[in-house]
Amino acid sequence: MIPSHGNPEDPGPGLYAGRVLAVAPMMDWTDRHCRFFHRQLTRRALLYSEMVVADAVINGNRERLLGLSPEEHPVALQLGGSDPAKLAQAARIGEDFGYDEINLNVGCPSDRVQSGTFGACLMKTPALVTECVAAMKDGSRVPITVKCRIGVDDQDPETALDALADGVFAAGADALWVHARKAWLEGLSPKENRDIPPLDYERVYRLKKRYPNRFIGINGGINTLHEAQNHLDHVDGVMLGRAAYHTPGILAFVNAELFGDAGEVDCMAVIDAMGAYAARHIAQGGRLAHITRHMVGLFHGLPGARRFRQILSTDATRPGAGPEVLQSALAAIDFDRAGKAA
Template sequence: MQIEKHARLSIAPMMDWTDCHCRYFHRLMTRHALLYTEMVTAPALIHGDRDRLLGFDPAEHPVALQLGGSDPHDLAQAARIGAEFGYDEINLNVGCPSDRVQSGAFGAVLMERPGLVADCAAAMIAASPAPVTVKCRIGVDDQIPEEVLPAFLRTVSAAGVTRFAIHARKAWLQGLSPRENRDIPPLNYPLVHAMKAEFPHLHLSVNGGVTSLAEAQSHLDAGMDGVMIGRAAYHEPANTLLDADATIFGAGESSKTAEDIARAMLPYIERHLSAGGRLNQITRHMLGLFAGRPGARHWKRTLSERAHLPGAGTEVIEAGLSAIRQFAA
């Protein structure tokens, strides 16, 4: 698999969101985009329930595992485990600004320690047959991104990393919450574009603030190798992903509708329920499927109010679809 081709469009790793159910749902809308797991810390993977943390449906391919950590030995071990589970890529998180990540000396705080990131990446590359990539910020706190980012890319790429996803915002580790860090620091797309010009041999994706396929295509037209979309793909999945294969990958127009996707989820939901799972574990990712459509509010309300009830099953999806049909009539 030439993973770089799929990285032309990717769905960002998002904590509490991009679990296996979310990824299966997204995969029904795009065959080509690269999907990412939530971040899993290396110690949790080494010492925890690997099947629970890493299990995924084969239909999710191509799918990447994102790891968090700052110990080269632990990360190497975790990368090897992830590759053995069949992930197509292993990604190192150097962008998350949460307090928990900072206290563990990994995530965005590692922007201040490019040498350590290089050591971690080198260890992961040596241990993993799957390609190792890095997701980073343009800098943190009072760093000057125009100085920090090229030095970071130069140091880490020297360790063997050839593909980076760059969130085009600083992370403020003091004074802003993780939520605020997603919006308040200004976007600096020109700097990320300049990095592609300075490092033409690297595969660089831009992340942050991209809300549509048209915006994604504009970055590709400007010379970026890839675009990573986050919240837009989650909150308005059909609007964002149903045309992705045609628009971004030139794969021909999709004939699928949001209704088709909802129905295609039914066998997956039935398997999950028969294995003892709960309906709302899946439907929480489907709330935005009809965003912007007549009946979207009723769809969302139906799933929100009924999917958590004991014994809830696929009839909840059918009820939601009935509301959509009524508004479309």
């Protein structure tokens, strides 16, 4: 048994009224099905969409790009772009879709975002980021936030991060999330940029000291809730990325360990909720694998976890696969042996 997400009808205080634990925006991973799943494990985490380009929001299939379930809240939409007017329009569209926050990506180092002059390369043009945030804030009823790196390429992180923070806070940004690594736009792949540039948590701590009354969150290489708790002694929020995705069971402990909530998650209830969700998705023409691909790491480290992964990775991908596959996978977990080992 693992700690409970509590009452989903009680949204709690404002997004940035206290400490925050967030699940990072991750391309190809944090889609609406992933977010619904993560919400079954914790009501406390702030969830993020994948990055969506402002032009796509304005001109594309909005339901496909922005659709979300009421159960996902609180959930933030991350936008990519560098045109203040387009970002403002996309932010309004996202707000109308029901997102609780709109976040501007100033941290992604992929070739695709560089060719579009947004993402991490915007660290080089803090004045433009300031314009973008000001435009997004104009008329917004939800928080407008920014996610950035500590710098790019040969920038000095001391001056680069301060310049970015000074601008976005002057423009009214409600929070700044900082991935505590540089991004190397030349010479490293996006994957290498997640691991090779050294982490510099102290640089983010210094930014918080500079802005004691502004929300500063930290991201990058944080793998456990114990580490998250340590960071919360220095900053206001912690963002988990790959650790939350590959071992989602970690999210089930967020409520108790970081927020002191009582209660336990019933693993059977999580699977039941995902089964009912999958049935609705399949009835609308979707496939079970769209959902189960996010769930394979749920019981990481428990007896039977390997078989659980195998069933979801094979049976769930077969034509006509239905929610019963989830029950079959759950049966592979030996909870009695896990309890005795604990």
